[in-house]
Amino acid sequence: MTAPWAGYARGMKFKLGFAAGVAAGYWLASTPADQRKAKLDEVWSGIRDNPRVQRVTDTVTTDARRLGDAVEQRFVDTTDTAVNAVAGTVEPGSGSETGTKATAAPRKTA
Numbered sequence: 750m751t752a753p754w755a756g757y758a759r760g761m762k763f764k765l766g767f768a769a770g771v772a773a774g775y776w777l778a779s780t781p782a783d784q785r786k787a788k789l790d791e792v793w794s795g796i797r798d799n800p801r802v803q804r805v806t807d808t809v810t811t812d813a814r815r816l817g818d819a820v821e822q823r824f825v826d827t828t829d830t831a832v833n834a835v836a837g838t839v840e841p842g843s844g845s846e847t848g849t850k851a852t853a854a855p856r857k858t859a
Contacts, residue, residue, distance in 0.1 A: 777785065796802055 780788070
């Protein structure tokens with residue numbers, strides 16, 4: 750099925766979001782705070798206890814840890830390469846001096 754006109758899907762997404770916002774606002778306004786909190790806690794614990802959600806959470810955690818380790822290793826390798834490249838351009842024996850040396854101008858005698 751094709752959309753009747755350009756922008757139809759965007760308009761429908763807006764309407765769906767608006768309807769969800771109205772429904773959430775009505776629910777928030779019509780229920781007491783303690784009932785709302787109890788219901789949200791119940792729904793949240795149901796989501797957390799779902800085996801599929803736990804499996805996805807474990808997978809994301811493992812992948813994020815693996816990605817972090819890979820980025821760290823890449824950073825170390827790049828840093829080592831940069832250090833070696835810079836070390837190759839510095840003349841031997843000049844590694845102990847850092848910065849610039851200020852020398853005093855000779856004094857003029859009259």
